[in-house]
Amino acid sequence: MFGWEFPPHISGGLGTASYGLTKGLYAVGGVEILFVVPRAHGDEDQTMVRVLGASEVSVKRHFHHFEEMKRSMDYIRVDSKIVPYTDPDEFWSLKKKEVSSDRWYVQTDEEGRLSFSGKYGDDLMDEIARYALVASVIAAENDFDIIHAHDWLAYPAGIAAKEVSGKPLVIHVHATDFDRSRGNVNPDVYAIEKRGMDTADRIIAVSNLTRRTIIEKYHIPPEKVVTVYNAVEPLAINRDRFAKKSIPDKIVTFLGRITMQKGPEYFVEAAVRVLRKMDRVRFVMAGSGDMMQKMISLVAREKIADHFHFTGFLKGEDVYRMLSMSDVYVMPSVSEPFGISPLEALQSDVPVIISHQSGVAEVLTHALKVNYWDIDAMADAIYGVLNYPALTKMFRKYGKEEVNQLKWENSARQVKQIYESLLQGA
Amino acid sequence: MRRISLYFQIHQPFRLRRYRFFDIGNDHYYYDDYLNESILRKVAEKSYLRANEVMLRLLERYEGFKVAFSVTGIALEQFELYAPEVLESFRRLAAHPRVEFLAETYAHSLASLVNRDEFVRQVEQHKKALKDHFGVTPGVFRNTELIYSDEIGAMVADMGFEGILTEGAKHVLGWKSPNYLYCNAINPRLKVLLKNFKMSDDIAFRFSDQNWEEWPLTAEKFAGWLRDIPPEEEIVGLFMDYETFGEHQWEETGIFDFLEALPGAVLDTTDFVFSTPLEAVRELQPVSEISVPYPISWADEERDLTAWLGNELQDEAFQKLYALEGKIRKIKDPAIRKDWNYLQASDHFYYMCTKFFSDGAVHSYFNPYDSPYDAFINFMNVLSDFEIRVNAAHAVKEGSPEVARLNKLLKEKEKELKAYEEELKKYRGERASRKTVRKRTTKKSAGGKTSRSTSGKSNRKRSSSSGA
Structure with a gap:
């Protein structure tokens, strides 16, 4: 599998999804996985086992232990200058630390997607090409049956591996550039995506919404594209640990990047309307992003700042603390290939309002x-x-049940079937 | 001589418009006129008018053909509004001696489950509507969605009805056959006529199903099934929605041809005769009582109430609605009474059903909502507004403590106002006298200042009195 990130170095959804799927595949059994990621951070807190060198690139191999599986998996990290980051704060802190380094900082969101701005230009394309080169080395030196590449940065790697080995290629589309850019598609990215999809023997889409985009916008024959929904890990954090909210007001939460794709302005406009009718309610926009300033001024202009709060970027437990205080979670995304966060909200007993323009709307009825x-x-x-209140009662009762049905094992089983069908065809 | 009893149900709810929470307290019109009119027009043309035509023809052609209908009060209101010709054609049917109309709740409501007074009121209102429109007085009752229990039967008996229709539900009948007349377990004077759900649903649901092994169903085949019924069994109740003809089963499926051919096939090739429900309950002897401790209905696989009540949304909406009954009883305002009827239609609760996984097809029929949650929010918004109106009307009517309190407040404020007015007069008087002073001292330019401050003061007084 060629990915973009892997635990513990995950910046968001894509890493979580690849991890969940890998874990699911182990649980289902019968599949061994070699996971390749571009080098993410320099910290060496894991046991390095072996270093594979090839021409001008160095490839490091890790054994990553899944204790709960009692099995080990190969985990390869490629020295790359691509450093994914999720939010501007992190970007600035990274940049401050290593001003003179030769790394490339590439902005990604929690799905591991790049927000592509001109200044990365050819250099980023070089990096991707480098990753592909490494992939071909790995493909030549390792024995495997299927190549599985997650999202567009890894497609060239997948294609290279296919060219070297002749093994079938599965590409996993977690998002397309149409989602990221709200229509303003970067032709270079489109070209890479299109080539990946054309070369692939099978394409996995995370929702029917994404599947339709692949068929309609990339002109891929429908029979080549299969929808496999994402799932969610059972909630590990005990909710009771968090203090209940200390104010009597209801809390309505938006949690995510404050970018065009997530539709934050619609959340603010909805807040304005609710506040016209209700007083004892507060709106929280948790996250950061390039539209944050604009949202703050919009809130001020609408004169609802006394009931509207910005928390900035939330990490780790703070996310769950925020959820445990919330009475309702709103995801007004303009285009969301899947969207795992509403599932996490439901796990925390928070009712969710989601847009029809999200993949997760296809799997949630409650x-x-x-x-x-x-x-x-x-x-x-x-x-x-x-x-x-009957609504919250219903959502707590059935929504959680529904989310608990969404297991990575089930997604993994479908993926395994895809592998098997490809191997039989070969 | 064995009997077959045909009964058809006609009902259309007033579907609610998209009623946002901003409308609460501002807009008191709840209905989607366009949707209601277009659905009613469509059903009228595809089903009611055509089917009525066939019925009139059959009544003329066959001496032995008989049929029974029930039309809810709110369906009658919609006919008046949107399709008076349908009302006219039902009038022609009602004038026929071999057509019977049954009583039911005016609003197609679930009142029988919670509130006896409201239930009785609606049945009376429906009886009056039947009298007004058709000049008939019903002797047999059918409850909304054929909902029935021993208790409901006893209430119906108390209202003077001779018989009631309900579902021949398997879990109630057990080994017994639905093809007999039964009687109520509490008051045996009330006869219970059961729906033969297999044969009814063969027409209503399976008629056009090409995967059904009996497809295509013909009148001859159906008559053959009647002949196969054990000779000792006495009556077959075929009860269904009237929309079966032309709407649930489209004309193209041949449903009207089937309907047209059925009486001939029955009368010519079987020992069955047609009988209206009232004739049946009068002429047949009940074989035993039937015990139904928990309410049954004709809906879904379960034949219980879970299509309308049972999930949190439905229960909450239902409770909130009927909590208003005590107040509404005392209100005469015709607009409120009308809305009270329309909001009670069981359809609103049906749209909130979350069993959509198994019975989705039927539940989505004419359903204006995307999801049960949507239906709930919309209904609750409407109900919130309705509640405000009911409380306001009730307060006026009752002279409730709230009104008394407000009246007292009003008197106090008036007193305060008077005091301020007095004070104002005083100031004005002062000002007038000062003016004369000012005239004398203009050259010193001190007077302007004084007058400004005086007027400022009186302004403040005025605003504080209105703000208090």
Whole structure:
């Protein structure tokens, strides 16, 4: 598997999804995985076992132990100058530390996607090519049956491995550039994505929404594209540890990057409408992103700043603390290939309002769904959850049950079937 | 001589418009006129008018053909509004001696489950509507969705009805056959006529199903099944929605041809005769009582109430709605009474059903909502507004403590105002006298200042009195 990131160095959704899927495949059994990632951080807190060198690139091999599986898996890290980061704060702190380093800082979101700006230009393409080169070395030196590449940065690596080995290639589309750019597609990225999809023997999409994009925007024959939904890990954190909120007001939460893709402005507009009718309610926008300044001024302009709060970027336990204080979680994403976070909210007993333009809307029945642009419907849904307690009761009862049905083992089983069908065909 | 009893149900709810929470307290109109009119027009043309035509023809053609209907009060209101010709064609049917109309709740409501007074009121209102529109007085009752229990039967008996229709639910009948007349377990004077759900659903649900082994169903085949019924069994109740003809089963499926051919096949090739429900309960002897401790209905696989009640959404909405009954009883305002009827229609609760996984097809029929949650939020918004109106009307009517308190407050404020006015007069008087002073001292320019401050003071007084 060629990925972008892998625990413990994960910056968000893509890493979580690859990890979950890998774990699921182990649980299902019968599949051995060699996981390749570009080198993420320089800290060497893991036991390095063997270093593979090839021409001008060095490849390091790790054995990553899954204790709960009582098995070990190969984990290869490639020395690369690509450093993924999730939020501007992190980016600045990284840059401050190593101003003189020769690393390339590439902005990604929690799904591990790049937000592509011109200044990375050809250099980033060089990096991707380098990763592909390393991949071909790995492909030549290791024995495997299937190549599985996660998202566009890893597609060239997957293609290279396929060219060297002749083994079938599966590409896993966690997002396309249409999701990331809200229509303003980067032609270079599109070209890489298109080439990956054309070369692949099978394409896995994380939702039917994404599948449709692949078929319609990349002109891929439908029979080549299979939807396998993401899942969610059972909640490890004990919710009771967190103090309940100390204010009597209801709390409505937006949690995610404050970027165009996530539709934060619709959340603010819905808040304005709810606040016209209700007083004892507060809105929280947790996260950071390039639209944050704009949102703060919008909130000020609408004169609701006394009921609207910005927390900045939340990490780790703070996320769960925020969720445990929330009465309803809103995800007004404009285009969300899947969206694991509403599942996490439901795990924390928080009712969710999600946009129809998200993949997760396809798997959740016990959630309120609105069109991201329909702020009246969104406001109405928020008001409904806050004022009619039966809704929260229902969501707690059935929503959680539904989320618990979404197991990585099930997704992994489907992926394994795809592998098997490819091997039989070969 | 064995009997077959045909009964058809006609109902259309007033579907709610998209009622946002901003509307609460501001807009008191709840209905989606466009949707209601277009659905009613469509069903009227595809089903009611065509089927009525066939019925009239059959009544003319066959001396022995008989049929029974029930039309809810709110369906009658919709006919008046949107399709008066349907009402007219039902009038023609009602004038026929071999057509019977049954009583039911005016609002197609679930009142029988919670509130006897409201239940009785609605049945009375429906009886009156039947009298007004058709000049008939019903002797047999059918409850909303054929909901029935021993208790409900006893209430219906108390209202003077001779018989009631309900579902021949398997879990109630056990080994018994639905093809007999039974009687209520509490009051045996009330006869219970059961729906033969297999044969009814063969027409209502399976008629056009090409995967069904009996497809295509013909009148001859159906008559053959009737002949196969053991000779000692006395009556077959075929009860279904009238929309079966032309709407649930489209004209193209041949449903109207089937309907047209059925009476001939029955009368010519079997020993069955047609009988209206009232004739059946009068002429047949009940074989035993039937015990139904928990309510049954004709809906879904379970034949219970879970299509309307049972999940948290439905229970909450239902409770909140009927909590208003005590107050509404005393309110005469016709607008409130009308909304009270419309909001009670069981359909609103049906849309909130979360069993959509298994019975999705039926539940999504004419359902204006994307999800049960949507349906719930919309209904609750409407109900919130309705509650405000009911409370306001009730307060006026009752002279409740709240009104008394407000009246007292009002009097106090008036007193305060008077005091301020007095004070104002005093100031004005002062000002007038000062003006004369000012005239004398203009050259010193001190007077302007004084007058400004005086007017400022009186302004403040005024605003504080209105703000208090």
